[in-house]
Structure formats: C-alpha cells, structure tokens
Amino acid sequence: MSAPRSSAILLFFASLSVACEAAQEAPRVQLEVVVDARPLAPEINALGYEITLDGARLASRGLVFTVAGEASQSGALAASAASPWRYALDLLGLRRAHAHPGHYQGGEVTGALEGAFAADWFAPTSLGQATLLGGVYTAANFTLARGDAAQGLSSADPLWGHAMWLRGVARRDGQAYPFEARIDAPEDREVVGIPFKVEITPQTVGQLSLRFHLRDPYEGKTPFDGVDFAALPLTDVIQIQAGDEDVEDAYNFIRREVMQHDYFSVELIKD
C-alpha cells in the first residue's frame, strides 16, 4: 500500500475516532433547582368558589429533564440506540425515560436533579444542583413519593406519608370553607411532560425554577374544578384524604388533577 493511501486511511479512522469522542463528551452544565417563589394568586374554580391556598407542598424522589423523544417503548428504544447521548448518559448514570403503553409522553433523559426532595411553594428553597447535558429541552418529569425522612420530614409533618399537601380556603356566597387535602400517589408514579422549553448550552447561567400553577395555563382549569365545597361535610377544616367516603369524589378529582403535568412548569430564571 502506498504511503499516501495508508496515510489517508489512518486519517479517516482518526477522524472517526475524533467524531465519536466529540459525541461522547457532550457539554455538561450544573444549574441550581429552586422552588418558584412567585405567590400563588387565588383562582375561581368551575363551580364559582374562590380558592386561596396558604399551603402547597409536594414530595418527590427525583426530577429529570428530557429532550424530544418517541412516545412508545419500542420507539424510545429505537431512538436511544441511535442517539449520540447514550454514551454520555451512561457516564452520568442518568436513566432514560421509560415508556409503556399508556405512557403518552416520552423523551430522552439528559439531565437530572438527583435525590429526594420536598417542594414547598410557600417557603421556597433550593432543591439542589441539577446536571444537564447541553441540548434543547422540552420537558421535565418528577417521581412522586410518600413523604418521609428521605425528604427530610418528621413524622409530625402533614406531608408525611403523602405525595402532596394542599391547604387553603374556598369562598362562595359569603361562606368560607377551609380545607386541607392530603394526596397519595401510586408507587413510583411519575408526572411526565412538565413543560420545560429551554436550550441549555455551556454558557447557560441562572436557576431552574419549579413552579406550581393553581390554574392550568393551557386549558384554564383548576385542580378544584369538580369540588363543591358546600356539599362536603363541614368541620372546622374540611379534611380531604383517601379512605373517607364522604369526600371520596372530591379527593379523586383533586388527585387526578394534581398528578397532571399541566399544573407544573420548570423555567430558567437568569441571574
């Protein structure tokens, strides 16, 4: 083989190697994730009650960020096999979004806030540092948990043993209906497809803010739309929780709603 030809072949393989390395070493960005500090304004539900919250907390086992992907399991697997992210994800130890029939939101996980956390929208704090690969993000997912010591809670905490705790007052026709709702989620229940439309680059700075919306910004509904507070057993504070037949319908309605992605968003807040 002539020297120029062998050199050309060597150069070809060398370029392949460089290209592979470039794909493997995608830029990583560290961003702080915080609970959104903006106040939750009162909202009117579909039955005319003005809902004012003074407590809104959520227990989670972790938050991940996704770029666009397929919706079905087979599609997601196929997409993953061809993805330049795959090796980098393995390096980061990030898992890929799992899909199954019925999982109508997919996406490939390329960022994560590791570890359990409790988000409190009335005492917003930092939830930790997330690691993200550079890319155009479309969504975030979090896994709901039963609040426990993993989230730093004590057994006296109202979130203990529950995925979400909401407290507030519903008002209509001069009547006030204080309420407290404890929401339980199925094991490993993910809230998938939370809007997170941000391009992350090595130059990105700021904080990722996890927001809870009392009114779904897309469909205009509230998590309390189907709740007729006047029809619930009136006590000092109406307790809405699992296992109480008197509030079962209200509980099921709120539970279904707050486990939907539309009530949450993640936004990049620049310093």
Add this chain to the structure above:
Amino acid sequence: MIKRSTLIVPMALFALGLLYGCDDDQKAERGEVRVSIYGESFIEDGIPADETADGWSVTFKKFSVTIDQVSVGGETLSSPKTVDLTQKSNGEGHLLEVFKVGQGALTEGSYSLSDIQIEGEAYGPASERIVFNWSFPSAIHYSTCHIDERVTTDTPAAFQITVHADHLLYDSLVSTSPGLGFQAFADADADQDGVVTQAELAAADIGAYDPGNEDVEGLWAWLEALSLTLGHINGEGHCHIDASH
C-alpha cells in the same frame, strides 16, 4: 512486476461479485414468518380472581378482532382476517398467514386491529354477576413493533400479535405496574340489571383510576383508552400506537 494498485480494482470487483452472489443465494432460499394472533390464557380461559385486586374474575364468551395491515419482512397480509380469540389454541395462537421472506434478521413489523367485540361475564367476591357486551369499532394501528427474530430456512420466525385482555382491567393509564379490578365497572350498572352497558359506563366517573395527563371523562372513555393498549407483539413486545378513538 505488476503494481499492487493495478490489482485493487479487479479484486474489488471480484469481492463485490461474491457479495452479490451470496445475497442472491439468500433471496433464493427464503424462510418463513408465521403470522399469528393469540389472546393468551386470559382470553381463552378467563382472568381469575387472584389476578385482580378486588377479587373479581372475568370470563369471555367472545373476543373478536379484525386484523389487517400486517407488514413484516416486506410482506403484507393478503386480506383482513377476523378471529374470535376465545377459541382454544393450545397455547399456539391462531395462524393468520405464512410469509416467505429473505433470510436474515427481523427487527420490526406493524399491524392494525379493529372491530373489537367483547362479550363476557364477571363474577364478584360476593357472588355478584355482571354481563358485558362492548364494541370498539375504530382501527388501532400498531407500528414499529420491536421483534428479535431471525429467518432461516430451518426455523420459521414468529410474528405473533398478542392481545392482552387484562389491560382492560387496569387502574392506571401510566403505571408500569397497574392494579387490576372490575368493581368500578360493576358499580357503573346504574339500573342494577346485571348488565353494564356503554351508556352506563359513559355516565360513570373514573373515580380513583389514574389517567395520567389524559383528560378521560367517564368509564367508557377509560375503556376506550385502555383498548388502545391491547395489542403487543410476540408476547410482551411493545409497539408504537398510531391511532386513537
């Protein structure tokens, strides 16, 4: 002395010729893909009470589906076929067609199901009996069904459309390990005549069922959503679901 470079072109042509010849041989010796559909024991024998969280069991008198648009290995089903999956198949499923295809790996295929008609009875833990007769006429197309088969002249490859009837009893559209139950459907029998109808289901709230991000109003819409997930491939393999009701 002959320069090495002058040999490269004829050698390359020779190698290409060998490759072409091999390919031609493979095409000449085609293997089989056996296309079948199977409702598993859950449809042929029923869903026993110990599979459900609420102690209900379900038996099917009819579980009829129309299969069409089967595409695998470059071959397609000659015509739509309707099969009642309650007919016993000794664990083999019902053969639809045998395709002759070139040897090699088969990694995906597609198909559609439509005109799903389900009749059966459910028995509750307190000796309740509920009859149902439900139809889902719309076509559901399942594409990029992932398979891991190899076609050879010796062994046929399998493309088995597997229908998972237990999905109709799921309590979640999103859980990877949903619970199974029938009590909610039984409770929807508003006139308590022992028959739960589409209208009664449509009027009943989905209660504690978890629709994920979907806005599912009423148990009939819930069943329609679950019916989309019936189709699988070669047992537990999944597909992309293209159609909805």
